Amino acid sequence: MSDRMDVVGIGNAIVDLLSRVDDDFLVKHHLIKGAMTLIEVKQAVSLYEDMGPAIEVSGGSAANTIAGLAALGLATGFIGKVAQDQLGEVFAHDISSLGVEFNTVPSEDREHTARSFVLITPDSKRTMNTYLGASHALGPDDVEAEFIQRASIVYLEGYLWDPPGAKKAFLKAMKLAHAAGNRVALTLSDSFCVERYRAEFRDLIKNQVDILFANEAEIISLTEAKSFAGAVSLMESQAEYVVLTRSEKGSVILNRGQQVAVPACPTEIEDTTGAGDLYAAGFLAGLAKERTAAACGRMGAICAAEVISHLGGRPGTGLLRYLEERLGRVT
């Protein structure tokens, strides 16, 4: 096949186990509220034993974004590594059934499919604890040149910088995309992730990223600025689009010397999982349709509102209608 795709995402292939907990649970387990912490098998087992009942929903940051783009009707692909187990089947089913091209060969290691314990506190905030498992097996061989070349945008998550093979896959995809004249989008994923790789990310963004997504904590961590305003001024002209999300304070988009502020879309918040991922989906859908930066931001805000109004980081089946109702007809 050589059909064009709008966006190919590369990311950790994760199934989320969502569970409601009290703030005390986070304290007891020394968890940093709102952050994503990588955990090993032993911690995963002990955390699961102590947790209440969970709901299993496919997740993964870039995967959520791609699911959102597919739900909006865009042509998409995804690259990510699951194991040959039931959670791997669940992940593969959920993304494929949206029409996303997903052909990454499952890992043959003993490691299980990655899972993230997503703990939702009474304030609807999510704290993530991720066991990467089979995601460690993702490598450059999983990135096929033809697949990347077909996509107008390759979308990468910062989390890929953690497993060494995934980082190589990330760099290969970036190179292939640029060589084919396509664009590279990156989401910084998490402020602690940025802290782990600050210098590398700074260099990468300046030289190889066309579209950058980051939230307030991430951009402050990246720039080491004292305030959001300070971070904004440091990010001017660092990429074609620098898209900064600020939860209920909306988002700010830097594009070719212009600065656009977009308000958040009001909604009842049930679970913030996937807010940034779905903002990126809406924004990239706007870019694919050649909308203005402001329109792209508005689309991002609406998609984020949809995903935080229900449990889980994947959009509901009605995402497109939800967007259309709030934006006017999207064509």
Add this chain to the structure above:
Amino acid sequence: MSDRMDVVGIGNAIVDLLSRVDDDFLVKHHLIKGAMTLIEVKQAVSLYEDMGPAIEVSGGSAANTIAGLAALGLATGFIGKVAQDQLGEVFAHDISSLGVEFNTVPSEDREHTARSFVLITPDSKRTMNTYLGASHALGPDDVEAEFIQRASIVYLEGYLWDPPGAKKAFLKAMKLAHAAGNRVALTLSDSFCVERYRAEFRDLIKNQVDILFANEAEIISLTEAKSFAGAVSLMESQAEYVVLTRSEKGSVILNRGQQVAVPACPTEIEDTTGAGDLYAAGFLAGLAKERTAAACGRMGAICAAEVISHLGGRPGTGLLRYLEERLGRVT
């Protein structure tokens, strides 16, 4: 341990895969809306391939009821067979983490843990397609005398009549409970299940069931009456409690010659999965607290309202508070 338990449930140990579909999907797959259909592996694979993304939530009719009772603070146990796979771990985790005693040894067969494809149509009704898998391995050896004897009530689901070993386990548990002077509760599960075993169920209820739960379709199937009123009159004195649920029309309880009508508890309906199961939980919790039939019915109605107000057949963590707010303090 010889601590008393309020209720021990025996049922199929199932993980539900919840997915929203259009009515056309049911038509295309020749599915009977609202019913539970048993499917084999081949059908399970083809149905899953055709379905959209799903959410995985522990289910099983009696298991949902026991989860509800545990959430209400009762001492409970569960007997049901999972496989040694990830969905089996999910089921075991979810029920154990509620404080339910669950020690059934997982099956060593090749069969996977049972799964039910729960298809939710736009009218919020659920249609279930269940692959029983490892549940077929449940047998009388899984029913330990001491475990049953500890429980004031043993709660059984009609679905157990399908796998031959489970039926034997069911009969053994019933005998043990009565020999120990404890009560037996049965839910008829599904009108098609009743149709498959009508004569056996009639005999069982008349002679060995103390508390019967059935919905309108099930009781009409059981009695072959022409109307609900006709079914009610045929069920007089068939068991100590005959509890008949009628969705938004509320419930009717027959108890020692008395007939009590209880209205439904109004709520926004998101997904009807687990409505009957949680009604039974509320009702049995009332019985454990020696409430009147009317009070038990009211508790059942409120618990049913909670579970249909969100996705999945298991109650949320706030079930007890939800009940208390609507009923006045439960002590």
